Amino acid sequence: MVEALTTTIQTASLILAGWCLVSTFRDRPMLVPHLVAVGVLWLLVIAQAVVSAVLMSGGEGPAQTLMFVSYLVFIVLIPPACAVWGFVERSRWGPAVIAFACLILPVMLVRLEQIWNPAGV
Structure with missing residues (x-):
């Protein structure tokens, strides 16, 4: 894993979560x-x-390859799934779905790094 890319994803995800939470509190749809x-x-x-x-x-790579790949696949599926769900929900809760997903991604990426490099924990 590329640590700089992981940090970029985590930062972008948290910024997007904040933006979507503001939209939710302002009662705006996605x-x-x-x-x-x-x-x-x-x-x-x-x-x-x-x-x-x-x-x-x-x-x-990690010693636990199967677990790493399963986490990786799940992380790749989170953004499109939340985008579809958030877009279908035409109320203020659409951006809330995106915000929730964007708060999950950084945690999942930390877990991926722990699996990739268990000595660095």
């Missing part, structure tokens, strides 16, 4: 800019997944 931001976040997550897969194919 709009196209929210979708664009989730799309950018998803691209960052996909980039991390591709880099991790390349590193694993090169011989690097």
Whole structure:
């Protein structure tokens, strides 16, 4: 895993969560800019997944490969799933769904780093 990319994803995710929480408190539905931001976040997550897969194919990687891959797949599925759910929910709770998902991502990425490098914990 690339630590700088992980930090970028975590930061972007927390910023998006804050923006979506503000939209929720202002009683605004999810709009196209929210979708664009989730799309950018998803691209960052996909980039991390591709880099991790390349590193694993090169011989690097965690001892618990199956658990790492399952976490990685789940993380890649979170942004599009929350985007669809948030867009379908045309009330103020649409951005709340995005905010919740964006608060889950940093925690999941920390767990991925723990699995990747257990000595660095």
